[in-house]
Amino acid sequence: MNDSGADAPLIDFRGATLRLGGRTLWSDFELGVREGEFIAILGPNGAGKTTLLRALLGLQELSAGKVTVAGKKPSRGSSDVGYVPQQKIFDGDLGLRGRDLVALGADGHRFGRPWASNSVREATEAMIRAVGATSYADAPVGNLSGGEQQRLRIAQALMSDPKVLLCDEPLTSLDLRHQEGVLELLDERRRSAGTAVVMVTHEINPILPYVDRIIYLVGGNWAVGTPDEVLTTEQLSNLYGAPVDVLRVRGRVIVVGGGETPEQSHHCGPEMAVAQS
Numbered sequence: 001m002n003d004s005g006a007d008a009p010l011i012d013f014r015g016a017t018l019r020l021g022g023r024t025l026w027s028d029f030e031l032g033v034r035e036g037e038f039i040a041i042l043g044p045n046g047a048g049k050t051t052l053l054r055a056l057l058g059l060q061e062l063s064a065g066k067v068t069v070a071g072k073k074p075s076r077g078s079s080d081v082g083y084v085p086q087q088k089i090f091d092g093d094l095g096l097r098g099r100d101l102v103a104l105g106a107d108g109h110r111f112g113r114p115w116a117s118n119s120v121r122e123a124t125e126a127m128i129r130a131v132g133a134t135s136y137a138d139a140p141v142g143n144l145s146g147g148e149q150q151r152l153r154i155a156q157a158l159m160s161d162p163k164v165l166l167c168d169e170p171l172t173s174l175d176l177r178h179q180e181g182v183l184e185l186l187d188e189r190r191r192s193a194g195t196a197v198v199m200v201t202h203e204i205n206p207i208l209p210y211v212d213r214i215i216y217l218v219g220g221n222w223a224v225g226t227p228d229e230v231l232t233t234e235q236l237s238n239l240y241g242a243p244v245d246v247l248r249v250r251g252r253v254i255v256v257g258g259g260e261t262p263e264q265s266h267h268c269g270p271e272m273a274v275a276q277s
């Protein structure tokens with residue numbers, strides 16, 4: 001399923017192909033992401049989800065085709081792109097306070113010499129308020145819960161006021177309440193500021209109320225579309241090249257795979273995959 005895109009997409013992949021270590025991760029990938037769109041990237045381990053984010057960060061050259069972000073070739077350190085890397089829980093001994101972590105996201109383009117300025121302090125305070133972290137912003141980050149830490153990391157990534165926010169598995173190790181908190185925060189940002197959000201995740205059900213479209217990558221194949229378009233028995237069976245059943249049970253999506261790939265992909269038991277929430 002190819003994406004029709006918009007006139008001037010914020011993210012624009014054209015015929016993008018990426019080969020790494022003798023494997024084709026994805027080929028002829030086409031996608032136009034509009035301002036304020038919320039996109040989730042799904043797929044099994046090793047399908048190339050993080051690598052797709054790396055291409056947007058200017059950290060990974062394409063093997064063929066092209067990609068632009070805000071009309072430009074992606075480049076390292078661009079203030080157009082905010083990035084929340086895969087979660088690492090901060091150590092309890094780390095002396096850094098929440099507000100210090102957020103302030104680290106202030107970049108030279110916007111603030112001049114970051115640490116010295118009042119404008120950084122004010123912007124940090126405003127961002128902490130915006131993500132609802134005021135009550136714990138002065139605590140050492142290592143003492144905070146995973147969900148609280150994640151909020152601060154997103155605040156840090158938003159400090160450069162990026163046009164695009166990339167998040168790599170921001171829901172991992174969060175309970176349902178904190179997952180919803182993070183998703184609501186991302187949703188609010190894309191609605192209020194028009195930031196396009198692109199999120200890698202293994203969690204399907206929590207994201208369904210929020211995302212506009214899904215990119216599903218499997219073994220060199222890809223599909224892009226709304227959750228209803230992509231999460232179907234036919235589409236996933238095509239992508240996996242093996243029988244996969246997509247069931248809807250009490251509003252939840254459950255993917256049951258016949259081969260080994262779907263089970264591996266979503267860290268579930270041997271019989272049933274995905275449907276984690």
Ligand SMILES: Nc1ncnc2c1ncn2[C@@H]1O[C@H](COP(=O)(O)OP(=O)(O)OP(=O)(O)O)[C@@H](O)[C@H]1O
Binds near residue numbers: 052
């Ligand atoms: N620099 C590299 N050289 C060769 N192979 C690489 C390189 N970087 C990544 N790979 C391989 O590319 C594949 C895709 O990796 P990537 O991290 O994008 O997968 P992913 O879909 O994010 O997986 P996961 O769900 O496990 O995080 C993996 O098989 C990985 O080993």
